[in-house]
Amino acid sequence: MTEVYINSKFAGYIDEPRLFIEKIKEERRKNKLDHNVNVYYDTKSDTVQIEHGKGRARRPLIVVKESQPLLTEKHIKQLEKDEISWSDLIKQGIIEYIDAAEEENCYTAFFDSELTPEHTHLEITPLSMLGLATSLVPYGNFNQSTRLNAGSKNQKQALGFYVSNFAVRMDMDVNLLHEPQIPIVQTIVHEISDYDKHPAGQNIVVAIMSYKGYNMEDAIILNNGSIQRGLARNSYYRPSIAEELRYAGGLVDEVSVPDKDVKGYKSEKDYRFLEGDGIIYPEAKVKESDVIIGKTSPPRFLSSLDEYNLASSTRRESSVSVKHGEKGVVDFVLITENEEGNKLVQVRVRDERTPEVGDKFTSRHGQKGVVGLIVPEGDLPFSASGIRPDLIFSPHGIPSRMTISHLIELVGGKVGALNSRYINGTTFDAEPEEKLRKELLGLGFRENGTETLYDGETGEQYQAKIYIGNMYYLKLKHMVANKLHSRARGPIQLLTRQPTEGRAKEGGLRLGEMEKDTFVAHGASLLLKERFDSDKTTVPVCEECGLIAVRDEFKNKSYCPICGDNAEISFIEISYAFKLILDEFKSLCVYPKLYLKSKY
Amino acid sequence: MSIFTEYKNKLPRKILNEVKEYTKGMSEAKIKKVLAATMEEYENTKVEPGECVGVVSAESIGEPGTQMTLNTFHFAGVAEMNVTMGLPRIIEILDGRSNLKTPMMEIYLKAPYSQGKDIRKIALSIKETLLNEVVSEFMINIAENSIELRMNNEKMKELGLTENNIISSIKSGIKGYNIRSSKEAIVLKSKTKEETINKVYIDKEKIKKIHLSGVKGISQVLPVRRGEEYIIITSGTNLKAILELDYVDSTRTTTNDIFEIQKILGVEAARQSIINEVFKVIESQGLDVDIRHIMLVADTMCNSGEVKGITRYGVVSQKSSVLARASFETPIRHIIGAALIGEEDKLTSVVENVMLNQPVPVGTGLPDLVTQVKK
Numbered sequence: 003m004t005e006v007y008i009n010s011k012f013a014g015y016i017d018e019p020r021l022f023i024e025k026i027k028e029e030r031r032k033n034k035l036d037h038n039v040n041v042y043y044d045t046k047s048d049t050v051q052i053e054h055g056k057g058r059a060r061r062p063l064i065v066v067k068e069s070q071p072l073l074t075e076k077h078i079k080q081l082e083k084d085e086i087s088w089s090d091l092i093k094q095g096i097i098e099y100i101d102a103a104e105e106e107n108c109y110t111a112f113f114d115s116e117l118t119p120e121h122t123h124l125e126i127t128p129l130s131m132l133g134l135a136t137s138l139v140p141y142g143n144f145n146q147s148t149r150l151n152a153g154s155k156n157q158k159q160a161l162g163f164y165v166s167n168f169a170v171r172m173d174m175d176v177n178l179l180h181e182p183q184i185p186i187v188q189t190i191v192h193e194i195s196d197y198d199k200h201p202a203g204q205n206i207v208v209a210i211m212s213y214k215g216y217n218m219e220d221a222i223i224l225n226n227g228s229i230q231r232g233l234a235r236n237s238y239y240r241p242s243i244a245e246e247l248r249y250a251g252g253l254v255d256e257v258s259v260p261d262k263d264v265k266g267y268k269s270e271k272d273y274r275f276l277e278g279d280g281i282i283y284p285e286a287k288v289k290e291s292d293v294i295i296g297k298t299s300p301p302r303f304l305s306s307l308d309e310y311n312l313a314s315s316t317r318r319e320s321s322v323s324v325k326h327g328e329k330g331v332v333d334f335v336l337i338t339e340n341e342e343g344n345k346l347v348q349v350r351v352r353d354e355r356t357p358e359v360g361d362k363f364t365s366r367h368g369q370k371g372v373v374g375l376i377v378p379e380g381d382l383p384f385s386a387s388g389i390r391p392d393l394i395f396s397p398h399g400i401p402s403r404m405t406i407s408h409l410i411e412l413v414g415g416k417v418g419a420l421n422s423r424y425i426n427g428t429t430f431d432a433e434p435e436e437k438l439r440k441e442l443l444g445l446g447f448r449e450n451g452t453e454t455l456y457d458g459e460t461g462e463q464y465q466a467k468i469y470i471g472n473m474y475y476l477k478l479k480h481m482v483a484n485k486l487h488s489r490a491r492g493p494i495q496l497l498t499r500q501p502t503e504g505r506a507k508e509g510g511l512r513l514g515e516m517e518k519d520t521f522v523a524h525g526a527s528l529l530l531k532e533r534f535d536s537d538k539t540t541v542p543v544c545e546e547c548g549l550i551a552v553r554d555e556f557k558n559k560s561y562c563p564i565c566g567d568n569a570e571i572s573f574i575e576i577s578y579a580f581k582l583i584l585d586e587f588k589s590l591c592v593y594p595k596l597y598l599k600s601k602y
Numbered sequence: 603m604s605i606f607t608e609y610k611n612k613l614p615r616k617i618l619n620e621v622k623e624y625t626k627g628m629s630e631a632k633i634k635k636v637l638a639a640t641m642e643e644y645e646n647t648k649v650e651p652g653e654c655v656g657v658v659s660a661e662s663i664g665e666p667g668t669q670m671t672l673n674t675f676h677f678a679g680v681a682e683m684n685v686t687m688g689l690p691r692i693i694e695i696l697d698g699r700s701n702l703k704t705p706m707m708e709i710y711l712k713a714p715y716s717q718g719k720d721i722r723k724i725a726l727s728i729k730e731t732l733l734n735e736v737v738s739e740f741m742i743n744i745a746e747n748s749i750e751l752r753m754n755n756e757k758m759k760e761l762g763l764t765e766n767n768i769i770s771s772i773k774s775g776i777k778g779y780n781i782r783s784s785k786e787a788i789v790l791k792s793k794t795k796e797e798t799i800n801k802v803y804i805d806k807e808k809i810k811k812i813h814l815s816g817v818k819g820i821s822q823v824l825p826v827r828r829g830e831e832y833i834i835i836t837s838g839t840n841l842k843a844i845l846e847l848d849y850v851d852s853t854r855t856t857t858n859d860i861f862e863i864q865k866i867l868g869v870e871a872a873r874q875s876i877i878n879e880v881f882k883v884i885e886s887q888g889l890d891v892d893i894r895h896i897m898l899v900a901d902t903m904c905n906s907g908e909v910k911g912i913t914r915y916g917v918v919s920q921k922s923s924v925l926a927r928a929s930f931e932t933p934i935r936h937i938i939g940a941a942l943i944g945e946e947d948k949l950t951s952v953v954e955n956v957m958l959n960q961p962v963p964v965g966t967g968l969p970d971l972v973t974q975v976k977k
Binding site: 525526528538575576583590 | 946
């Protein structure tokens with residue numbers, strides 16, 4: 003007696019569970035039952051589960067009977083001629099949707115050559131084991147799976163053509179590649195996903211060789227000529243937003259060129275781009291600290307009455323200006339209203355980015371690297387036909403990572419470029435390497451993809467034959483221009499008087515606990531003191547009570563609030579953080595008494 | 603050999619002997635030169651005053667230690683017995699934990715036995731046997747309020763135990779029961795009639811742990827061949843009881859429980875044991891840390907007269923400076939404690955001076971003026 007559940011609700015008993023589920027499947031394939039129905043026989047609990055509800059993940063598989071797939075050449079021809087459609091195949095019971103539970107009772111083959119009498123289903127394509135981004139990697143079946151994961155991860159960070167209505171959008175932090183191309187070596191997923199509508203890379207000539215050590219540790223070398231011709235150039239967009247907020251008491255922000263007597267007025271130079279309405283004009287070239295949208299806000303605290311008359315002198319400056327370390331050209335100005343009806347101003351700033359040392363690039367095979375050197379075109383090696391590589395990739399990146407697909411794409415790209423055709427590199431179903439080699443030989447090149455190159459500086463022939471060909475390369479969104487940071491002096495935190503943290507706040511680079519230990523280990527005591535000087539202060543200390551005293555600069559005298567004017571007061575140099583902790587002790591009713599001793 | 607006597611107290615004996623060996627057959631003047639050069643070199647090798655040996659040790663152990671974390675799980679379970687190794691073991695030792703994850707002994711044997719004589723028998727006799735190992739079934743007779751034990755005769759024969767042995771062991775292990783043996787079972791009958799079933803059940807669980815034979819605490823034994831001789835590796839330790847056995851070589855037998863060593867052999871032995879145990883782990887990971895760094899750590903842990911871990915309860919609590927203690931975990935506790943007794947901080951160590959932004963008294967910050975400038 004086997005229990006039967008329909009949508010997890012008990013329905014009754016049956017005697018022959020296997021026959022029962024076979025019958026249901028049969029009926030479903032005959033289109034007598036809805037194709038939404040899935041059955042599952044659980045041998046452990048001896049129950050049959052029938053499901054036809056919503057919310058189950060299901061996937062289509064080809065039905066196999068007596069080790070023959072029901073889908074035949076005839077069907078495929080009919081499909082091609084548009085005589086039948088996908089839903090016809092489902093109605094005929096050739097393809098069925100299997101849910102996670104029913105999958106447990108199935109035995110599915112990836113290829114029809116693997117089919118045995120035990121098989122119940124055949125995958126429509128082995129590519130279905132991969133996700134969308136992963137199936138964009140050409141020749142993926144030649145790789146370690148970790149490299150495929152890395153490759154698809156990289157593709158998600160590539161710069162490209164992300165939407166076609168970018169001109170009217172105000173997206174935060176976006177990049178547009180200037181001359182995007184579709185890859186020469188493609189997979190069928192490129193076609194399916196309309197990759198030509200949103201490409202994300204460029205086909206370039208790649209040579210695999212060392213170059214003066216500037217491409218060690220995964221670095222790459224770029225051809226300056228290619229860069230000048232527009233290789234991997236992109237625009238970086240960042241909108242600035244200002245809103246006329248309303249405050250209690252009918253006070254509002256105002257977008258305008260701030261008056262000179264506004265609290266916190268910057269310098270006149272900073273406002274020079276603003277037009278009469280207080281907003282910058284398009285195509286203005288802006289630099290760090292230039293004001294984009296001029297804005298003033300009412301005073302923060304309305305304590306005394308005289309602040310009520312709202313003379314401009316009491317208003318605060320709250321303009322939006324270009325952030326530290328950024329530059330660009332004003333691209334687009336948008337003046338509108340937000341949901342509450344407040345005036346909303348958005349200004350998009352664009353910055354053209356040409357590749358520079360430190361920018362990140364990758365092929366589609368998890369072979370990411372950072373530009374290590376940009377070489378003048380004349381100094382790069384060249385082939386007999388005058389080809390110079392756009393990019394030089396280090397051979398040391400290959401053996402440990404075993405990305406064979408990287409190497410095959412290079413030959414594939416070369417054949418495709420020379421024969422002006424696209425190469426099918428679909429994982430498990432690609433044009434075979436031998437075929438590419440033969441074709442390359444027929445084009446008058448060495449069949450293994452290598453060529454004799456000549457040193458660009460001396461003109462001498464290299465002894466080694468260089469593996470060179472075309473590859474699809476992606477520029478990744480991590481660009482040095484967004485990360486470069488250094489500081490000598492700069493802003494400090496209000497509370498601790500120590501430097502701020504982070505690039506956005508022009509912060510310092512922390513010398514941490516372990517770094518401190520290295521100074522101690524070297525016995526560099528005074529250097530250590532100097533490094534931690536960032537918050538040093540001189541404080542008056544009362545010799546009598548050992549607490550911090552008061553220095554009155556107006557009267558030019560010091561006194562102790564406890565011991566009075568006549569207490570002996572000395573000045574000591576300590577870190578401000580220590581003064582703070584003394585204050586905290588006092589707040590805990592702990593009396594931190596300092597005993598002073600002459601240093602000499 | 604008068605030339606060497608001059609250096610007898612200046613150079614370590616090992617170096618002196620090496621020089622002796624090296625200078626054999628040299629002229630006296632040459633030997634003198636060699637000795638002088640050796641002396642100079644020896645003086646140069648010494649640690650300079652103000653050198654921060656503690657931090658150097660910490661860095662020298664800590665830096666290769668970061669690689670250890672990754673290596674650890676590769677070795678898990680490969681050893682003959684499951685032994686904590688790698689970083690977890692180092693943490694265990696340096697924290698001064700008293701209940702180890704895998705307590706272990708290495709028992710060396712005296713001459714005839716160390717060559718493999720009766721090695722299995724000895725090993726088995728050391729292993730602690732509990733009642734539930736020789737009993738195949740425990741049953742409670744609800745009507746009679748009694749516990750019946752079905753014995754596993756094969757196991758008993760293997761361990762050389764008789765029914766009478768077991769009965770006497772049970773007798774000393776639990777009170778309030780009449781024990782008699784019937785065919786194929788030992789029956790424990792409660793003396794008092796109003797015993798509840800609950801109590802009988804609890805007692806049934808209790809007698810499972812009754813000690814029958816072997817050394818208490820030794821749960822597993824493994825005789826292995828090490829080099830030319832046989833030793834017994836055990837899991838579980840009982841150093842005192844093992845050392846009392848007459849076939850055990852008590853000079854080499856050891857345990858990995860540092861606190862047990864401290865209790866039985868004293869701190870100095872515990873110090874050496876810390877060094878050995880830490881070094882064993884570091885060596886097994888294929889790392890190269892100079893033993894003197896580990897010695898310094900062991901000294902720090904033991905210099906109060908008993909083993910103290912490098913934790914806020916151990917070594918750190920011994921620091922004289924309030925600020926230094928407060929800077930390492932639970933600051934409020936230390937500040938309040940200091941405030942209650944009016945503690946004074948002389949600012950003599952590193953952390954306090956970093957907090958105050960003063961030069962730390964180490965290296966170049968150590969020298970001070972000896973003479974007072976006249977006012």
